[in-house]
């Protein structure tokens with residue numbers, strides 16, 4: 001389990017990048033927490049810098065969008081999904097579990 | 107419309123083909139491209155491909171599955187040499203012809219070159235083959251590189267060469283590079299990135315000629331217009347591009363700095379549309395990745411409709427990566443618009459600035475500030491087009 005930050009420090013609409021290898025982006029969207037691989041599958045932009053709209057995050061470089069719930073790329077230029085990772089909150093602290101390579105949402 | 111020929115098998119051509127299929131076109135789709143490669147992405151050529159952090163196979167714009175879904179006939183390694191608009195025929199090299207009901211012109215642009223033949227070691231950068239040839243010259247050990255032209259491509263090449271450990275000089279004819287795009291203040295800040303990384307920027311002087319010697323006629327230096335000689339083993343010329351319209355001469359289509367078309371990417375002939383770097387859409391020719399992709403959707407829609415039913419009115423946007431700094435720009439800046447820093451600082455090479463004219467924001471520029479940039483870009487896009495398109 002990787003500690004992310006305090007829930008209170010990640011208000012709705014915000015995101016944070018954690019420097020795992022590869023890095024993970026954690027989002028607080030519409031009252032839900034989501035964690036996905038931070039690097040856009042199109043090129044090399046950080047999705048934590050992306051634009052959050054509902055359950056979608058738009059990449060800040062060429063506007064590919066990903067569904068935070070499944071990691072699926074919902075529009076070009078990205079074609080591959082990003083991995084999703086389980087998120088939990090304990091005692092007001094957000095934790096991410098780094099999903100194993102096999103657990104990718106294809 | 108039973109058949110469509112897309113001429114140019116790159117970004118705009120592929121996106122147009124995709125859009126045609128997405129709009130339900132189920133006729134014959136032929137894609138003609140003079141390069142031997144399937145569509146690949148150009149922006150990484152001057153960045154990650156040159157530095158070796160990505161490989162050619164990772165630049166493909168469509169994977170095998172998508173190529174299959176597209177159900178197109180690919181004529182690669184084939185150059186279109188003419189368009190007979192009356193006969194609805196595309197002429198191909200080798201004397202072949204292609205009869206078609208609709209044509210998408212997506213032939214892009216080619217680099218401007220210095221006059222005279224290019225000696226070995228002198229490069230331009232547009233295609234994957236260009237990039238691989240340049241990279242081959244850069245991986246034989248440290249060399250002196252002179253980059254002619256300080257625009258975005260020149261700056262990216264300089265940055266990549268510096269990353270690889272080469273000794274780099276950029277020569278720019280204007281007093282300052284990037285002024286037409288960014289204006290004086292912001293151009294000064296971006297030009298300073300070169301010095302930050304040990305790259306010399308020489309401005310206000312043109313190039314007289316290249317020196318070369320030996321049996322292989324290899325480049326040895328660049329002679330400047332003021333007489334100075336810069337020794338160099340590798341020279342890269344990045345002095346802009348010209349739209350590839352030569353093959354359309356005699357077709358009757360209006361060609362002046364690109365294929366002239368209306369705001370819907372439609373030429374005076376409703377069955378011929380133009381997209382990407384080759385298209386001059388409503389008086390403006392853009393040379394950016396995002397315009398190429400967005401125009402393709404508009405053009406495909408109008409081609410199938412048989413007339414302009416939708417127009418391309420999105421906000422211009424481009425990015426550039428140099429020296430670890432991501433530069434992003436959106437909007438329509440006019441000379442005289444005043445830049446104002448909204449957050450961050452030029453000293454940190456990380457800031458967000460907007461250009462203003464009479465109290466209105468006309469454009470936005472960011473260095474390493476992607477998230478707030480996106481917010482500004484969206485706001486600008488909303489303000490620019492309240493009407494539906």
Ligand SMILES: Cc1cc2nc3c(=O)[nH]c(=O)nc-3n(C[C@H](O)[C@H](O)[C@H](O)COP(=O)(O)OP(=O)(O)OC[C@H]3O[C@@H](n4cnc5c(N)ncnc54)[C@H](O)[C@@H]3O)c2cc1C
Pocket residue numbers: 113114115116117118119138139140141147148149150151152184185186187212213214215231232233259350353381382383384392393394395396398423424425426427
């Ligand atoms: C090195 C480099 C870096 C770039 N970096 C950025 C960036 O960071 N950000 C950004 O916004 N933009 C960038 N661009 C610009 C972007 O790549 C272009 O805007 C985009 O490629 C335009 O797509 P296109 O399909 O219109 O033209 P092109 O990509 O030029 O494709 C045209 C294709 O048509 C073929 N062709 C031409 N004539 C014929 C003919 N007669 N018959 C058959 N085929 C023909 C050409 O060989 C080519 O394959 C960069 C470009 C280059 C070269």
Ligand code: FES
Pocket residue numbers: 040041042043044045059060061062063064077078
């Ligand atoms: S890097 Fe994300 S869309 Fe291109």
